[in-house]
Amino acid sequence: MSETKTLRCPICRKVVPTDSAEVPFCSERCRTIDLGKWASGDYKISSPILDPDLLEDLEHAQQQQHPTDETKEWKN
Numbered sequence: 001m002s003e004t005k006t007l008r009c010p011i012c013r014k015v016v017p018t019d020s021a022e023v024p025f026c027s028e029r030c031r032t033i034d035l036g037k038w039a040s041g042d043y044k045i046s047s048p049i050l051d052p053d054l055l056e057d058l059e060h061a062q063q064q065q066h067p068t069d070e071t072k073e074w075k076n
Contacts, residue, residue, distance in 0.1 A: 010034065 005018045011030035016023055025031040037043050 007016055007018060007024060008014065009016050009026040009030050010024060011033050012026060014026040016026045020026075022028065022031065025034065
């Protein structure tokens, strides 16, 4: 006999079989509630950015928005 694993919906905590089309949610309603929480900023990713290429791109973008005295062009 094969045993079906289950998990709980992160929104309402109902049991959801892993072979359900809505995994990890129990319904479209809970999926929409979760999306709304991401969109409103209730959820945040708190770990720091460790990708060196991405950090370099962010630094470059910041320098373009707020140039330091060294990067400003002199006007005559």
